[in-house]
Amino acid sequence: MPQGRPIAVPDDGLSTRARRNQPVLAVHTGAGKGKSTAAFGMALRAWNAGLDVAVFQFVKSAKWKVGEENAFRELGTLHDEHGTGGAVEWHKMGSGWSWSRRQGDEADHAAAAAEGWAEIARRLAEERHGFYVLDEFTYPLKWGWVDVDAVVETLRSRPGTQHVVITGRDAPAPLIEAADLVTEMAKVRHPMDAGRKGQRGIEW
């Protein structure tokens, strides 16, 4: 039950309101469940506040997270048709980024990941969205497909009040350093330990 009481007030000359409206960079990492799911939960809240939400999934398979995608597409329709909540965009690397001419080409994941990040950096510069989910983005960082320092620099200098949430295991240290909010999801117990496979409505 959050009480909204800061444990320390920084000497930065900002009013509470000015500080409150600062953009948030959040990282959900760790080996447990809930990293992406919590990011989508945050996006739900952002959508309700009227922020434009853009999701970029750096994943191969189109199967996972289709539940969230469908639900957010419905929310996007509510915005488009009734003006409720924010607009929603959902982009996937696995099936080829929607804006890319290389659509459907899954051969070069490294290039596709770099292209995804380049597009996000452009949109951040333009202040295109209010809330970005960079789902499973730690993997391209970990594998060196996208340069961590460049990402951190772009995120640190992004204009306006654009919120960004990045998910995935093994978030690199410079990213954690740069983040305002870092949560580690630790696995305590998982159904797959007991030989249970994923099921619709729970896993996707």
Add this chain to the structure above:
Amino acid sequence: MPQGRPIAVPDDGLSTRARRNQPVLAVHTGAGKGKSTAAFGMALRAWNAGLDVAVFQFVKSAKWKVGEENAFRELGTLHDEHGTGGAVEWHKMGSGWSWSRRQGDEADHAAAAAEGWAEIARRLAEERHGFYVLDEFTYPLKWGWVDVDAVVETLRSRPGTQHVVITGRDAPAPLIEAADLVTEMAKVRHPMDAGRKGQRGIEW
């Protein structure tokens, strides 16, 4: 990137499908952010799969999580009017449980919490919903307002394939023992450490 590969297959005589359709009891605990948010993300997925979703918030304040509540009410309307997704119910202890005659009486939180759990137990017995979120339910357990052993017994013996997610810090050991999926959200860094207060679209 989940691969859906169990690390061990139990000798329980069940087929993968039978095992897959077992009801899940998940617990999100720990001092970090994302416990409730991930539960609502799971509920989003369940809604998309057509499961009826019921949220029971064991919290005092009506302010927090209003973003998620609004978004889910919109999703519930999509179900009611267009048959998209599952039905949605959202019940809050703080403003008096919707079914209770003691509405608005916030004086006795212990009694209200016990009443909330009694209603959930009734609904589980009737298989009323497909997916239950018991948000911040660990607190009434921790404070002894609701008996942990009775809760665990009811959850263990619940009929059908009703999924239940329980959130909150300090989940009691018997509940963790009974759960299929336990994630501990650990705080690594939080904006309030830097004197920032919550903001709309991020915190609620």
